[in-house]
Amino acid sequence: MTQQDHKLLYSTAEHPLLDKPSEEKLREEVEELRRQLEEERQKNNKRAEEHKPRRPQRRTLWWVGIALVIVLILAFFLGFLPRHRREKRLAAEAQQEESALPVVHVTTARRSPPDARMLLPGTIQAITEAPIVARADGYLRKRYVDIGDHVKQGQVLGEIEAPDLDQQVVQARAQVQQAQAAFAQAKSNLAQGEANEALAKVSAERWTNLFKRGAVARQDYDTQQTNYQAQVANVGALTQAVSAARQNVSAAEANLGRLVELQGFERPRAPFDGIVTFRNIDVGALISTGNTLLFRIAQIGRLRTFINVPQNNAPTIQTGQPAGLIVLEYPGRIFNAVVTRASHSIDPTTRTMLTEVQVPNPDGALLPGMYVQADLTNARRYPPILIPSDALIVRSNGMFVGVAKREQSDQTQDPPYDVHLQQVGVGRDYGNQIEVVTGLKDGDSVIVNPNDAVREGAKVQVKQSKENPQQPDQQPANQPNANTERLAPAKGGTPQPKQSEKMNLRRGPGY
Numbered sequence: 358m359t360q361q362d363h364k365l366l367y368s369t370a371e372h373p374l375l376d377k378p379s380e381e382k383l384r385e386e387v388e389e390l391r392r393q394l395e396e397e398r399q400k401n402n403k404r405a406e407e408h409k410p411r412r413p414q415r416r417t418l419w420w421v422g423i424a425l426v427i428v429l430i431l432a433f434f435l436g437f438l439p440r441h442r443r444e445k446r447l448a449a450e451a452q453q454e455e456s457a458l459p460v461v462h463v464t465t466a467r468r469s470p471p472d473a474r475m476l477l478p479g480t481i482q483a484i485t486e487a488p489i490v491a492r493a494d495g496y497l498r499k500r501y502v503d504i505g506d507h508v509k510q511g512q513v514l515g516e517i518e519a520p521d522l523d524q525q526v527v528q529a530r531a532q533v534q535q536a537q538a539a540f541a542q543a544k545s546n547l548a549q550g551e552a553n554e555a556l557a558k559v560s561a562e563r564w565t566n567l568f569k570r571g572a573v574a575r576q577d578y579d580t581q582q583t584n585y586q587a588q589v590a591n592v593g594a595l596t597q598a599v600s601a602a603r604q605n606v607s608a609a610e611a612n613l614g615r616l617v618e619l620q621g622f623e624r625p626r627a628p629f630d631g632i633v634t635f636r637n638i639d640v641g642a643l644i645s646t647g648n649t650l651l652f653r654i655a656q657i658g659r660l661r662t663f664i665n666v667p668q669n670n671a672p673t674i675q676t677g678q679p680a681g682l683i684v685l686e687y688p689g690r691i692f693n694a695v696v697t698r699a700s701h702s703i704d705p706t707t708r709t710m711l712t713e714v715q716v717p718n719p720d721g722a723l724l725p726g727m728y729v730q731a732d733l734t735n736a737r738r739y740p741p742i743l744i745p746s747d748a749l750i751v752r753s754n755g756m757f758v759g760v761a762k763r764e765q766s767d768q769t770q771d772p773p774y775d776v777h778l779q780q781v782g783v784g785r786d787y788g789n790q791i792e793v794v795t796g797l798k799d800g801d802s803v804i805v806n807p808n809d810a811v812r813e814g815a816k817v818q819v820k821q822s823k824e825n826p827q828q829p830d831q832q833p834a835n836q837p838n839a840n841t842e843r844l845a846p847a848k849g850g851t852p853q854p855k856q857s858e859k860m861n862l863r864r865g866p867g868y
Contacts, residue, residue, distance in 0.1 A: 459810035462822040469743040479662035483655035492622035495519030508627040529613035540602035547595035554588035561585040665709035681732040759804035
């Protein structure tokens with residue numbers, strides 16, 4: 358008996374049969390307990406049936422099986438059959454491709470335009486640039502200009518204090534005066550000597566007349582003649598002394614002039630109109646003759662740049678040929694220049710010709726030291742053949758190009774082409790196109806992007822390529838290509854991409 362039954366058994370306070378005999382009351386209580394236990398058992402059974410999983414019906418199982426079969430059939434038709442058909446089609450195409458002739462793309466080789474534009478690098482330089490070096494020893498007293506100042510010809514740039522040089526000038530002036538005084542004394546002595554010579558001459562003539570008359574002795578006559586000859590010799594010596602004194606005066610004056618000129622270097626001046634590009638001294642700095650660089654002045658009203666023209670373009674460069682200078686700092690602006698000089702000789706080291714290009718610079722936009730690109734138009738008498746770069750086959754024994762040729766005797770509707778590997782000599786490289794100088798002629802059918810099927814004597818079918826070799830790429834004017842040169846576009850030309858179609862995975866030699 359459970360605890361609940363025990364409670365029901367002894368809860369007699371609320372039971373209505375307390376006054377009955379004990380036996381009857383016990384019986385009724387037992388019946389009541391049975392009834393309550395039965396109800397409790399029914400509730401537990403009902404609760405258990407509610408939580409028990411239900412078994413699916415047989416019809417539902419049949420419908421589920423049919424759905425699975427339908428899904429499997431659809432998966433078979435949608436997956437396996439298309440894949441099987443695709444594999445059969447690919448196998449048929451592969452078999453057909455093996456039996457058919459390989460197809461190659463060709464383009465017609467054409468000559469490049471006769472006008473080619475060169476972009477050659479260079480550095481701008483001042484047309485005239487001079488260093489101002491000290492010619493007087495001393496200390497800098499004053500400085501009148503600095504970096505960036507515009508100066509005029511003859512303008513004083515500074516003052517150098519040189520007391521030693523000033524004293525040398527004073528000494529030289531005194532020496533000049535001393536030499537002049539000696540020269541004056543020599544001239545006075547010469548005048549006195551000439552007077553004594555004249556007197557001696559008169560006396561000698563008188564004694565000669567007296568001697569002829571026999572009025573004087575021969576001894577006295579000889580004395581007077583000798584005296585006259587001595588005065589003549591003295592006049593000659595005095596004349597030479599005057600000449601020497603004159604030379605001393607000239608030497609003293611020249612020395613004074615030299616020192617005065619050196620004294621003028623105490624005030625250095627601008628040799629021409631220009632701009633101060635460098636200053637190396639300040640007030641109080643020690644100045645040494647020939648060793649101290651004071652200033653550097655450049656004339657920027659007109660500038661020049663030196664470029665190195667390649668050997669194959671050197672014969673076309675002419676003096677007076679127009680050119681254009683491109684500076685990255687001024688996008689879209691081209692400075693008009695002209696070729697002024699050319700060395701007319703090829704440097705054996707670089708195989709280039711040194712050429713000078715001058716450009717006016719009235720507004721001062723260009724500065725010495727700037728990096729520029731000189732744009733020159735080059736007219737070629739014999740322009741080379743131009744082909745796509747993808748057509749070139751590089752091998753150990755040289756460079757080749759696949760050329761598709763067809764026999765004239767073949768009269769079939771679509772005859773096959775024979776492949777011939779032609780060895781070529783290349784010129785300038787323009788990126789996606791390249792010049793061929795030897796080996797090809799105008800009109801040859803060149804194979805583009807050759808694969809393994811392109812070999813000597815192979816039979817192929819040709820298909821015209823979309824690339825146009827005679828239309829070179831258009832590049833921006835301020836961007837050089839790999840060879841610092843580009844071609845002028847032909848009429849109606851449009852830029853083409855380097856690779857116009859998807860590249861074949863099976864690449865041939867040279868890739």
